[in-house]
Amino acid sequence: MLDVLLKGREALFMNNKNIYVKEFREINSRINNLKQMRALLNWDMMTTLPHKGQKERAKVISQINSEIYMTLLSDNTKKIINEMEQMDLFNIDDALGFELEGIKIDYNKIKDIPIQLYVEYTKLIAETIGVWVEAKEKNECKDFI
DSSP: OHHHHHHHHHHHHHHHHHHHHHHHHHHHHHHHHHHHHHHHHHHHHHHTOOGGGHHHHHHHHHHHHHHHHHHHTOHHHHHHHHHHHHTTGGGSOHHHHHHHHHHHHHHHHHTTSOHHHHHHHHHHHHHHHHHHHHHHHHTOGGGTO
């Protein structure tokens, strides 16, 4: 009887483990996809986007940053990470541990910043890319500073 209970408990643990790992990987994938979109848009701003489109592109980039922020700081993300840490799931796989460290680094960078301030800051940074590209082309770095 005890053997059956232990097997049932182990099966429940494995099921929960798989659910948390799957959800964590989905969150991490979403964040990474958003970061890749942001990187592509930043690259486009620096290479081919006409100057007149810079401000609109900066808005799009700030929206992407807002999505990253909300995904990273969501209650669901915190819950999944906490549960996985309690179950010591990040030590079962080096890749999973590496993914967690990346999420924690990103989380700790922005956790104390209000979302509106974060979005406005990232929009401002995106807008300066156009100014930098133009100053570089004219060899007038004082325009950027």
